Amino acid sequence: MKRLAPLNLSQLYLNNLFVNYCKISFYMNKITLSLEQVDKLIRENRYKVEPANKFISRCIDGRYKNEDNLPALAFPGADVGEIAMVLxxxxxxxxxxxxxxxxxxxxEVVGGVKNIRFHTDHHATPGVPAAGCGHFKQMKGDPSAYGVTSEETELIQQELKQLKNNGAVEIILEGEHMEEAVLMISGNWGINPQYSLETENGVRFVEVFVYHQTLVDERHKALCSALVKNMAITFKNGEDEEWLYNALFETSEIHLMETAKRLAKGLPIYEVEFNDNGDYKIR
Structure with a gap:
């Protein structure tokens, strides 16, 4: 039997020291984006929403690559988050x-199963739907904070397998989280989440969390109408479609803030209001 080489404790110590140094350096070097820096990012990363694709979603995650077909509708967990929010x-x-x-x-509302979107990442266990989605992981780890049960999160995950088999799209996000701000968007323009920022020390790659309030609201209105029409829900006290919309609106805010305080703690939040011509105001 081949003998193992003796453990080099000095080398092990140095390796651990190097790993810890890298972790500390990563967090110390993260940038919190100023309003001026966010303005530069928006100016270069804005794009007009395509009406035909406005109900296709992505997560608020900043690791989505800047691509021509990137959905503008950004919502926590993408369509996984939407289903959980209704429950x-x-x-x-x-x-x-x-x-x-x-x-x-x-x-039906999103235009067919091929338009259903959710994501995982390269860290997650392969074959487990949405396992790499930070929003869904937080929900599974603390379901009561999101107003759901463990049984419901398992039910959603099982349904995702079937949806994926039928043509739903699961994106695999790469890389580490480099988000340096949260952008809350209104209007008919979207924002790509990744940017090369020029600093005094050279060019730095940064990301932002994105939430698109206008498109979220529009899709919720369409969903409420369809849920009532298809008798997918049962009211108990004579409520109506408008009441349902307000219920989804409030629950969405709770879910967004719950995940933001866990995954975006300490980051500045900027409200971005677009005009139809692409001009915007930042608050």
Missing amino acids: AASKTFGFDVDFKKLITTFT
């Missing part, structure tokens, strides 16, 4: 949901 709202506000009808109705 959470049903318990908080007191209405019943037929899960299968919810899935078929949502599929």
Whole structure:
């Protein structure tokens, strides 16, 4: 039997020291974007929303590459987050949901199963849907904070497998999180999340979290109308479509803030309001 080489404790110590140094350096070198820097990012990364694709989504995650077909509608967890949000709202506000009808109705609203989007990442266990989505991981780890149950998150994950088999798209995001700000967008323009920022020390690669309020609201209105029409939900006290929209609006805000305080803690939040011609204001 081949003898193992003796353990070099000095080398092991140096290796651990180097790893810890890299971790500390990474966090110390992260930049918090100023308003001026965000303005430069938006000016170069803005793009007009394509009406035909406005209900196709992505997560708020900043690791999406800047691509021509990148969905402008950014929502926590993408379509995984949307499905979970409806389930959470049903318990908080007191209405019943037929899960299968919810899935078929949502599929109808986005224009077919091929337009359903969710993501994982290269760190996650292969073959487990949405395992690399930070929003969904937080929800699975602390379901009560999001108003769902562990059984519901498992139900969603099982449904994702079927949806993926039928043509839904799961994106695999690469790299580490480099988000340096949160952008809350309104208007009919989108923003690519990655940018090469010029600094005194050279060019730095940065990312931003993105949430698109206008497109989220538009899709929620369409979803509420379709849920009522398809009898996917049952009201208990004579509520209506507008009431349902307000319930989804409030639940979405809760989910966004819950994930933001966990994954975007300490980052500045900028509101970006676009005019139709692409001009914008930052607050």
